[in-house]
Amino acid sequence: MKWYEDDSLWSDFAPTMFSADRGEAVADLVASSPLLDFPPGSRVLDLCCGPGLFLVPLARRGYDVTGVDLSPAMLDRARTACARAGADARLVRADMASYVEPHTFDVVLNVYTSFGYFDEPDDNLQVLRNAYESLAPGGQLLVDVMGKEVLAGWIGRPQVVELPDGAYVVQRDTVLDGWRRLRTDWTLVRGSTARTASLTSFLYSGAELHDLFVAAGFTGVECFGGFDGAAYDQHSRRLIVRGTKK
Ligand SMILES: C[S@@+](CC[C@H](N)C(=O)[O-])C[C@H]1O[C@@H](n2cnc3c(N)ncnc32)[C@H](O)[C@@H]1O
Structure with missing residues (x-):
């Protein structure tokens, strides 16, 4: 079994990764982020949604939300969180290595270092290609990781x-x-x-992840240092790369 397929890992370490404090911070971030400001009703896929910290605030912001994750335990938590909040989200169990719903989404999000998990570099590129395929023309992909820098x-x-x-x-x-x-x-x-x-996961510099987006077919690829839309520079705490499907 690969480390990321271990359901008990995500459950056992959930209190540190998916704490109530982080949930509150995510809700504030989603409500205010210029990078997450899409037209009302936009179809947003949260790829590797975990227990759904982004799903509820995304639904509250007026988007049509889908969450995909490999872990049944995380999807159960996401289902409970959405039900408690009265948020409508479609949940799908799937592997990002192969998950594609052609031309279905306006936005694909992959956040909190949920990328680079596969041993073969091409398999990670395939995740970006799958996202490209799942986007409608004009749609955008955002990947949020801990940049090498x-x-x-x-x-x-x-x-x-x-x-x-x-x-x-x-x-x-x-x-x-x-x-x-x-x-x-x-x-x-x-x-x-x-x-x-x-x-164990791959690390990417801003330039490397940028080039991977280009290799997957994305245009207008940009790097940001946070969901506030700041430039990616020496003060950044995150690396967020955004690209558009023509
Ligand atoms: C670091 S957590 C991030 C969860 C969520 N994005 C968040 O912000 O809290 C990574 C998630 O990716 C999921 N995951 C790991 N490998 C996956 C795969 N191959 N396909 C789909 N989901 C996967 C895990 O089950 C886990 O929920």
């Missing part, structure tokens, strides 16, 4: 995140293959038990 600013320092129930997560990042890939090792300590997990 951003990571270079803080890599090497282990991070510790304390959870509300007293458990904590230690995160250590290791650069692999001459900065091609990153391994993130997590240890979750709760009482006297520890649960570990390792995630």
Whole structure:
């Protein structure tokens, strides 16, 4: 089993990845982001939607929302979150390696470092090609990752995140293959038990991800440093690449 196919990884580490605080921050971001300002009724696909942190605020912003994820546990959480909020979203279990719905969406989002998971570089490019195929003409893809340049600013320092129930997560990042890939090792300590997990994914500079979008057929490709639409520069905390299907 590949690391990203492990349902229990996403569930066990959900309290740190999908915390209530992050949920509130995402709701504010979606409500105000100029990059997420689409015409009312736009058909928006959240590819790798996880437990749906973006789905509810996207639906509230007036979009016709679809969430795709490989993990049944994450889709269950997304379904519950949408039902609680009274938000309408179509949920589909699928692998981003092969998921295509031709000419169906005005926008495809892939956020919070949900890209670069496959060992073969071409398989990651295929995800962009699939998104291209799923977009209607004029539609746009946005991919949000931790850019190589951003990571270079803080890599090497282990991070510790304390959870509300007293458990904590230690995160250590290791650069692999001459900065091609990153391994993130997590240890979750709760009482006297520890649960570990390792995630390995490709790393992209702004230029590299830009060129991958171009290789997939996108035009007007731009890099941003955050959902506020700021330029991608030495102050950025994220790398967001946006491209348009002709
Ligand atoms: C880091 S989480 C991000 C979730 C969500 N985008 C967010 O902002 O909270 C990555 C998600 O990608 C999903 N995933 C991993 N591999 C996948 C694949 N091959 N196809 C579809 N979804 C996948 C996981 O189940 C997980 O929910």
